[in-house]
Amino acid sequence: MKKNILYIILLCICTACSSTNYQDEPCTGFSPVNETRTIKIGDTIPDFRVATSTDKILNISSLNKNKLFIFFKKNNGANIFLNKEIPHKDMAQAAQKKQCDLLIISDLKAAKIYGVDITKNNQIANTLFIVSKNKTIEKIYTDICENEIVDLMNNQN
Amino acid sequence: MSYFGYIEPISADGWLRIKLTNGLIHPMPEYLRVNVINSANREEFEILEGRWKGKKASVKKKGFSIGDWDGSYFEEAVHTGKGCPHRNSVDMIFHRKSEQLDIPGIGKIKAITDTSNPVPLGTFDIEIPYEPHGLGISYISDAKYAKTWFRIGHSGDRFLHPGRVSAGCITVTETKKWDSIYKKLIVARKDLKSIGTVKVTDT
Numbered sequence: 001m002k003k004n005i006l007y008i009i010l011l012c013i014c015t016a017c018s019s020t021n022y023q024d025e026p027c028t029g030f031s032p033v034n035e036t037r038t039i040k041i042g043d044t045i046p047d048f049r050v051a052t053s054t055d056k057i058l059n060i061s062s063l064n065k066n067k068l069f070i071f072f073k074k075n076n077g078a079n080i081f082l083n084k085e086i087p088h089k090d091m092a093q094a095a096q097k098k099q100c101d102l103l104i105i106s107d108l109k110a111a112k113i114y115g116v117d118i119t120k121n122n123q124i125a126n127t128l129f130i131v132s133k134n135k136t137i138e139k140i141y142t143d144i145c146e147n148e149i150v151d152l153m154n155n156q157n
Numbered sequence: 158m159s160y161f162g163y164i165e166p167i168s169a170d171g172w173l174r175i176k177l178t179n180g181l182i183h184p185m186p187e188y189l190r191v192n193v194i195n196s197a198n199r200e201e202f203e204i205l206e207g208r209w210k211g212k213k214a215s216v217k218k219k220g221f222s223i224g225d226w227d228g229s230y231f232e233e234a235v236h237t238g239k240g241c242p243h244r245n246s247v248d249m250i251f252h253r254k255s256e257q258l259d260i261p262g263i264g265k266i267k268a269i270t271d272t273s274n275p276v277p278l279g280t281f282d283i284e285i286p287y288e289p290h291g292l293g294i295s296y297i298s299d300a301k302y303a304k305t306w307f308r309i310g311h312s313g314d315r316f317l318h319p320g321r322v323s324a325g326c327i328t329v330t331e332t333k334k335w336d337s338i339y340k341k342l343i344v345a346r347k348d349l350k351s352i353g354t355v356k357v358t359d360t
Binding site: 047048049057059079108122 | 256267269270271272273274291292293294295320321322323324328330
């Protein structure tokens with residue numbers, strides 16, 4: 001009995017230690033914008049190659065579901081998450097349910113390519129790009145949080 | 158009396174902030190070879206290699222500390238006890254298709270390039286770093302030297318650097334290994350401009 005309890009405790013600790021330190025963004029009300037510093041609605045998204053958190057390597061142009069959501073997020077360390085890899089369960093489930101691709105990036109280089117605002121202390125301003133199947137930017141939102149992204153995904157037709 | 162020396166290892170991030178004679182403050186990489194001209198409270202020196210070769214600059218000495226009797230940021234080879242800290246050129250191979258970088262003395266490392274704008278085939282010099290790259294700060298939790306990127310060739314904006322996004326560079330995705338890669342490359346020398354080479358193949 002004692003052995004089983006010890007095993008369960010150990011399992012819980014291991015699970016807790018192995019989980020990613022994912023921090024949700026505060027929801028302060030998002031803003032739709034027509035453009036960033038480098039791209040605007042109607043443009044084709046710039047392409048680049050990524051290695052996700054599970055070392056899946058792909059060009060973002062290869063993501064070909066009906067909609068692609070690219071979320072540039074601060075406070076995420078060196079992680080890039082794609083679909084099922086996303087620690088935020090509601091986001092991952094919404095993407096799966098709506099058959100969208102959802103990519104979360106905190107890389108400054110990628111943020112610069114997309115013209116996302118970067119603060120003086122090198123923090124990315126949370127920005128979401130909604131992209132059509134033909135890789136055209138449909139919508140851009142700044143100051144957006146995870147729950148708002150879930151709502152946007154759930155409201156997709 | 159002048160002497161030849163090297164910027165000693167800089168513990169924070171590998172960069173020493175110096176003042177050029179035009180007043181501009183600029184970071185210089187550790188292990189850069191210099192000629193120290195005057196060693197008063199402010200040390201004056203001439204840069205002997207890299208992009209800033211031939212430029213004169215100065216840096217204020219460090220405050221007193223036990224174990225660092227002269228407060229200088231420069232080490233003569235004789236003081237290192239090991240002779241010149243520079244090592245032989247590092248000649249790497251990047252396999253574009255298998256997404257692997259072979260580094261002698263380190264082994265095979267996962268690295269990617271953007272398939273829509275790949276680093277071109279051929280053999281290129283890898284340049285002595287000339288400034289830190291702020292974009293590397295995304296990975297500072299994985300690698301203390303993540304801001305030190307090595308340019309591929311002597312012009313353009315393709316670099317060998319750590320990260321998980323590539324838009325045409327050689328991007329080392331095993332970011333936790335970057336510090337050991339950096340330590341190998343930063344002391345290597347092919348000539349006064351380069352630390353070594355990379356051969357880009359289509360295998």
